[in-house]
Amino acid sequence: MRFTSKRFLVYSLLITLIFSSLIGCAKEVNTTDTSTPLSMEDRLEDFEYLYKIISENYPFLKVNERVNGINWLEQKEKYIKLVENSNNDTIFMNNISAIVKDLNNGHTHVVDKESFKWYYTVYTNPKYKKSNKPWSKVFKDKTVLKWYGFNEDEFENIKSQGFFGSNAPAFHSDIIIPDEVAYLKISQMNGERVEEDGKEIRKFYEEVKDYNKLIIDIRGNGGGDDLYWMKNVIEPLAKEKMSVGNYIFTRGNYGKPFYKARGMKQSPISKLDKNILENFSQEIKIDFDYYHISNRTIQPKDPIDFDGKIYLLVDKGVYSSSESFAAFCKDSGLATLVGTTTGGDGIGIDPLFFSLPNSGIVIRFSSLLALNGDGTINEEVQTPPDIEVDSEIGYSYENDKAIQYVINN
Structure with missing residues (x-):
């Protein structure tokens, strides 16, 4: 669960959903027929509510403009026409999805019917009732449940399947060159496998602790749960306490109950030291209302005493909690990042929901604009590698340029 971190992105789980958002998949959003179709007045009111929430609270409007050339707020008339051309509720939902997709963020999208089942299960989990309360409130709304045609029987079925859809190990370990180069591939930060995988990963570390190089490969890892990498990678390999701090900025007031539920204390941006603020993008000073400093500290736990060099292989598919891992490694100096720039948006708490x-x-x-350790906006520049190398995953170690770079340099 991500309190000041992404622990609750254990439950952002839908890795395929993240990827479909990242590549701009034009998949239609499925819903069920409602007993009474929405009137055009209802649809336009819904759009106005959407526009207000985004205009007042969304953190990446300027980033979207710089990176993708889209001034989302100025598209309002275009979006209204799209809504007016919605002849039925399904088309309306798909058009709302297209409008939101223009924000170009992998965590920002309309929730379709299948995804709704998972999110409902995650955020109404009684075990995390207090810290999930604002999220749960959205999913338990009667209008929401009616739109998605959701019932408690589905809830029980989904719970039995597990949040991550698979109980297989989320890692693969190997020896590339005996006594020299070890390899650990983490395909998903599976929050349900933290303890089980951790035991096996630790055994592997013990086996290779005298090696010169350890490659940790998270290419294509779309995220999951921060606890996976904190406990299974950092704690055994760290030789001393490791701390990384990040500035986080927010706009508007919609997110306040969410941040409070996760213990994220905010301060008015006017209280931030002006000399510090001057080092950041001007839009922070102009467009944002509050700030928070996220300090993540990880203590070694029964450290392996690995003395070799650690390399982290990254690419555009590294996103969400995997991004937070890459950013932590970069800012702390634990590993040398090799490959291409990551996907970003991995520092902070879970994304928010509204209906x-x-x-x-x-x-x-x-809802959070997080800064990298160097003051750049994580969503805009993501986490660049220390060494840029073709990050395409090869069909063998010999044909993988990133792995070969680590071996030969």
Whole structure:
């Protein structure tokens, strides 16, 4: 669960959903027929509510403009026409999805019917009732439940399947060159495998602790649960306490109950030292209202005493909690990052949700603008590697340029 970190992105789980958002998949959003179709007035009111929430709270409007050339707020008339051309509720939902997709963020999208089942299961989990309360409130809304046609029987079925959809180990270990180069591939930060995988990963570390090089490969890892990498990678390999701090900025007031539930204390940006603020992007000073300093400290736990060099292989597919791992490694100096720039948006708590008042359509969105250790915006520049090398995954170690770079340099 991600309190000041992404522990609750254990439950952002839908890795395929993240990837489909990242590549701009034009998949239609499925819903069920409602007993009474929405009127055009209802649809337009829903759009106005969406526009207000995003305009007041979304953190990446300027980033989207710089990176993708889209001034989302100025597209309002275009979006209204799209809504007006929605002849039925399904088309309306798909058009709302297209409008949100223009924000170009992997954590920001309309929740479709299948995803809704998972999110409902995750955020209404009684075990985390207090810290999940604002999220749960969105999913338990009667209008929302009616729109998605959700019932408790589905809830029980999904719970039995597990949050991550697979109970197989989320890692693979290997020896590339005996006594010299060890390899650990982590395919998913599976929050349900932290303890089980941790025992086996630690055995592997013990086996290779005298090697010169350890390659940790997270290419294509779309995220999951921060606890996976904190406990299974950092704690055994760290020789001393490791701390990384990040500035986080927010806009508007919608997120306040969410941040409070996760213990994320905010201060007015006016209280931030002006000399510090001057080092950041001007939009922070102009467009944002509050700031928070996220300090993540990890203590070694029964350290392996690995004395070799650690290399972290990264690419654009590294996202969410995997991004937070890459950023931590870079800012702490634990590992040398090799490959290409990551996917970003991995520092902070879970994305927020809101529902449209008339339809009940649920929208997920990133709400935090987090800075890298060097003061750059993580969502804009992500985490660049220390050494840029073709990051395409090869069909063998010999044909993998990133792995070969580590071996030969």
